[in-house]
Amino acid sequence: MNYFQLEAKVVSRGAGRSVIAAAAYASCSRLYNDYDGLTHDYTRKHGCLYSEVFLPQYAPEEWKDRQLLWEAVESVEKTKDSRLARELVVALPSELSLDDWKSMLKRFVREQGIDLGMCADVNIHDPYPPGHNPHSHILFTMRPLDEHGKWQTKTQKEYLCKRGGEERGFTADEFKTAKTQGWEKQYMYQFGEKRQYLTPSEAEKIEGCIRTSKTPKSTRYGRQNPLTALWNSEEQIFAWRKSWEMIVNEEQERHGIADRVDCRSHAARGLTEQPTVHEGYHARKLESMGIVSDRCELNRQIRADNKLLRELKKQVQKLMKAVKENIPALASALETLRDNMIFLQYQLIVNTSQQEAVTSQKNLLADILAEYKNVKAEFKAKTAEKKELIAEQKNCGIHFIRASKLGEQIAALTEDIEELKFQKAGLLSQLNCQDNGIAARKQNLKKMENALETLEQQRAALSEQKEADKTEFLEIRDGIAPENMDAVMQEREKLRPDGRVGLVRKLYEKYKNKYSSATFDEANRQIDAELKEQPIQKKKRSISEQLKMPKQETPQPKKQKKKEYER
Structure with missing residues (x-):
């Protein structure tokens, strides 16, 4: 096991979830939810190897039956947005046995749940094929118990x-x-x-x-409640992660396994590799049906980028060992680092372009949605005011002057309401939807925000790696003796054409038909300016050299109808 996973989620009615359904899924069993009258049957789901409920000291013994435990939780929570349970999904070391997994989980839930007063429902899954993704679903209660076994208030x-x-x-x-x-x-x-x-x-x-x-x-x-506040704190989640890291590492050490896991993020550990995102069941199901999932596609791209970065790092490390005063090695090291920086700079240019495009669309959509919200609120307020004035006018009786003034106000409000209707229709036309489609547009806005966050993370990782390569480049170049500088430059001129061909090929393999020679030239120019180097004049290529270059296909893109809010 060379990776760490502890995902903490909340089972909440506000998100449309039920703890009975979550418990039935985790235990591959059939449970009835008295709160909404639904039966959740997951008995046909395979891969659940172990299920057990653990209780703290004061909990009623009958809650060992998960049906009764989670019924008690559902019944005590009254509101439509109640937080019912905390769900942890932890990865299990594939090298260990089922008994080892049980021992680790029992220790974890005892120290991090039962001793704090939580009830815990523990389940171990090892889906087909066995050993490729063993993990555990742990459900913790979120309401403390008193010494009489009664639920405390949150x-x-x-x-x-x-x-x-x-x-x-x-x-x-x-x-x-x-x-x-x-x-x-x-x-x-x-x-x-x-x-x-x-x-x-x-x-x-x-x-x-x-x-x-x-x-x-x-x-x-x-x-x-202080206990509830503790259980919902970021400190508690970090304590869970740290505890699981310690338990896994101790168990692997006991079995003589060299691998160790770390609960810290890549950034906290000083790693330049981009972390993959959690794919989930639905994304993998789509992939098995031959449908490309955005999450799986993103992970494939991240893994390819990380693999390429690792290869480049290995090349640099090998070259650094041989540099010293070896002129060909010095030239090769400098050109390799320069190519790495151009490769990263190309990605940064593409990243910036993508960020600008998504930001522009996001801002436009956000402005339209905000204006729609204001118009809708004003429409609602004026409609309510008009109803009040109409009701007041009906009760005026013989007060004709008052009735006349109210009539003028009603007429003015009617004009305002019609104008607001027109504005609202225009905004919906720009959004290309009706009132019931606003939620979908808000989801689109959220997806754009998530995409920008991912792009920013990628940008930070690329910039960090580029700075590291730049530092190495400058250290090598500044360490070259003045009398050797011309010889190193001549050697670099010889290496540059083949390096350019290889770099273009890598970029073309990564971006396919989206590869741009103009962007490549711009990346070259920016890196040379950053390194304060004069660009080497390109010589006319021979036919054999031109054949090595990948041909760039430039199919004519189909014109797509712009969405209203993009016009």
């Missing part, structure tokens, strides 16, 4: 109380003591046209002050 109402000029939050129990110390709850009062939160003692001093609400002023989200 949050408590926190009242914003006042004493003098000071404001402080108290729970209901805390307020009983705070009240004796002079703290008062605040309520909404109205005096004249002004509405304001006041304490009862403050309201008594204001003439004509009327209390308009029975609900005291409170914090928006209440006070979170």
Whole structure:
């Protein structure tokens, strides 16, 4: 096992998920969800080797049955966006046995879940073919238990109380003591046209002050249970990752396996390679059906880039050992590093172009969606205002002047509403959708934001590698004795044509018909300027040299109809 994976997700109703469904999938079993009346049957799914529920000290023993455990979780959570469980997906070392996996997972859930008061549902999957992707699904509860085995609250109402000029939050129990110390709850009062939160003692001093609400002023989200806050913190996720890293490495060391895993990111470890993205079941399913998945295609590209970078690094390392005062080796090392930098600079130019294109589309789409949101909100407000005025006009009775003024206001609002309808229709036309298609456009915007984030990560990795190559290049060039400089340059001139052919071939293999000779020339120019080198005049190639160059196909692209918001 030479990779680390611990993916932490939340099973939430707000995302349309059910913990009963998640538990049924993880255990390859059939479970019934009383909350929505659905039965989730995954008994036909293969590859589940082990399933067990682990409980903390105070949990009811009957919760060993996962049906009862997750029913209890579903029933205690009342809101439509409740967070039901924390799901961890961890990769298991393929070199170890099922018993080893069980031992590792039992230790992990005991130290990082059960001892903290969580219930844990642990399942081991080893899908076909065996050994290619062993992993575990772990479901942790997210609501603490008290010493009587009852669920604790995740949050408590926190009242914003006042004493003098000071404001402080108290729970209901805390307020009983705070009240004796002079703290008062605040309520909404109205005096004249002004509405304001006041304490009862403050309201008594204001003439004509009327209390308009029975609900005291409170914090928006209440006070979170300290245990819940801990379990939902980034520190807890890092603790899980660090603990799993330690358990895996200790187990592999015990079995004499040299491989070690590291829970840190590539950036934290100082690696220049780009990390791959998680593909997931659906992406691999599409690939098995012969459909190219964006995630799988991105990973293939990342692996190809990383492989090429590793090969280039090996070449540079070999050349660095032989450089010293060997003129051919010095020239070869410098040309190899220069070619590496041109290869990376070409990718940076393409990356910049892609970022600019996606940013332009994203900004345009975001502006249209923002304007649509404002128009829709204004339309809703004016429609509601018009309804209120119509209702008021009907009740005017003999107050004809008032009715006439209201009629004028209604007519003006009607014109405004029609104008807003026209604006809304225009915006929908630009988006090329109806009202029910706005959600899809927002998803498109999110995809563009994700694409920009990926491009920025790629840009950072490419820039870092280019800077490393530049540093090596300058160290070698600056270390050449002045009397050898002309000889090294002559040797580099001999190597340059073949290096150019090989570099163009690599770029063509990577970009196919999207390869651009103009971009290649620009990358050459930029690198020469960065290295402060005079470009070598290109000699006319012989027929045999021209045949070595890959032919660039330039098919005429089909004209595609632009989307409305791109015009």
